[in-house]
Amino acid sequence: AQSVTQPDIHITVSEGASLELRCNYSYGATPYLFWYVQSPGQGLQLLLKYFSGDTLVQGIKGFEAEFKRSQSSFNLRKPSVHWSDAAEYFCAVVKEGAQKLVFGQGTRLTINP
Amino acid sequence: ETGVTQSPTHLIKTRGQQVTLRCSSQSGHNTVSWYQQALGQGPQFIFQYYREEENGRGNFPPRFSGLQFPNYSSELNVNALELDDSALYLCASSHRGGGLREQFFGPGTRLTVL
Numbered sequence: 001a002q003s004v005t006q007p008d009i010h011i012t013v014s015e016g017a018s019l020e021l022r023c024n025y026s027y028g029a030t031p032y033l034f035w036y037v038q039s040p041g042q043g044l045q046l047l048l049k050y051f052s053g054d055t056l057v058q059g060i061k062g063f064e065a066e067f068k069r070s071q072s073s074f075n076l077r078k079p080s081v082h083w084s085d086a087a088e089y090f091c092a093v094v095k096e097g098a099q100k101l102v103f104g105q106g107t108r109l110t111i112n113p
Numbered sequence: 114e115t116g117v118t119q120s121p122t123h124l125i126k127t128r129g130q131q132v133t134l135r136c137s138s139q140s141g142h143n144t145v146s147w148y149q150q151a152l153g154q155g156p157q158f159i160f161q162y163y164r165e166e167e168n169g170r171g172n173f174p175p176r177f178s179g180l181q182f183p184n185y186s187s188e189l190n191v192n193a194l195e196l197d198d199s200a201l202y203l204c205a206s207s208h209r210g211g212g213l214r215e216q217f218f219g220p221g222t223r224l225t226v227l
Contacts, residue, residue, distance in 0.1 A: 043218045090155050099158075103157075105153075
């Protein structure tokens with residue numbers, strides 16, 4: 001069965017610092033990969049996605065993610081965080097043709113002023 | 114183009130009651146999926162509807178049921194509510210032809226069971 005691991009439950013960074021959120025997946029083939037962000041009490045907003053091709057993908061709000069097949073990872077990065085980036089971040093995967101997204105447990109990001 | 118909308122935003126029920134949540138899919142989308150997000154957890158897939166029929170189900174009991182209407186909107190019904198049903202319920206719409214490459218989520222319905 002597919003699974004997604006986000007090893008860091010909570011991360012705190014200072015405003016202006018760089019950020020990397022980790023995501024590892026377990027699946028035989030390369031699934032489609034997604035990062036979503038969720039502000040408190042809100043739904044999920046898609047940051048970026050990877051299906052194939054260039055392993056470095058750019059998303060909204062200055063985020064990027066790199067797919068590494070050898071490590072089964074899809075880590076999210078941002079060179080300089082803003083206070084408004086404080087939120088919950090979810091990595092998700094789906095097998096081509098499948099009906100469901102499988103989500104990780106999420107990483108809560110806190111920004112120190 | 115309208116996005117995915119859900120109603121109500123919040124509701125409070127007591128154990129044993131029944132609840133219906135509603136979702137309007139994004140324009141042009143014909144598939145609706147429902148997810149349950151318990152506090153501090155990632156969303157869990159409940160089921161998906163396409164052409165008014167259930168098209169895949171997660172590990173949820175039969176008291177979770179749904180409907181999809183000809184205009185592609187959908188309902189999630191939960192019978193015999195339990196305390197553990199308290200969660201944020203998310204609806205997502207997509208177009209069958211695109212698989213889940215383009216799936217957009219609604220703002221969710223926060224259900225509290227007392």
